[in-house]
Amino acid sequence: MREDLRELLKSAEEDLKLAREIFRLCYYRHACFLAQQAVEKLLKSFLLDKKGTYPFTHDITLLINICKGIDLDFEYLLEIKADKLDKYYTGSRYPPMIEVSQEDAEEALGIAEKVRDFVLKKLNLLKDD
Numbered sequence: 001m002r003e004d005l006r007e008l009l010k011s012a013e014e015d016l017k018l019a020r021e022i023f024r025l026c027y028y029r030h031a032c033f034l035a036q037q038a039v040e041k042l043l044k045s046f047l048l049d050k051k052g053t054y055p056f057t058h059d060i061t062l063l064i065n066i067c068k069g070i071d072l073d074f075e076y077l078l079e080i081k082a083d084k085l086d087k088y089y090t091g092s093r094y095p096p097m098i099e100v101s102q103e104d105a106e107e108a109l110g111i112a113e114k115v116r117d118f119v120l121k122k123l124n125l126l127k128d129d
Contacts, residue, residue: 008044009045012039016034019038022034026102029093032108035105035111036085038116039085042115043060046122047066061086077115
């Protein structure tokens, strides 16, 4: 595996792990931001593996659509509403800050976990059940 791909996947895993820990401390906005970051990095990992590069963007919807151009199965990520995480990139860190409930954060973490499993399967790094 390419070293840059390994680093990007490791960073995504760290973001997701930290999101879970921060969620337990009731910092829901920050947990949502880190879930968004994990998903962004996972999508960029897929693009790096398949195309050797990825765009400089934080737009989850755009990244999903680019991935769909390679593999139509990425439509699944729109079905699970992974694009909802877009609002957490800036809305959780800059005024006017969005309100984020415990339920919102649980949903964001759940989506991020599903994206993680999906992308890792696509990269042949996670076995099918």
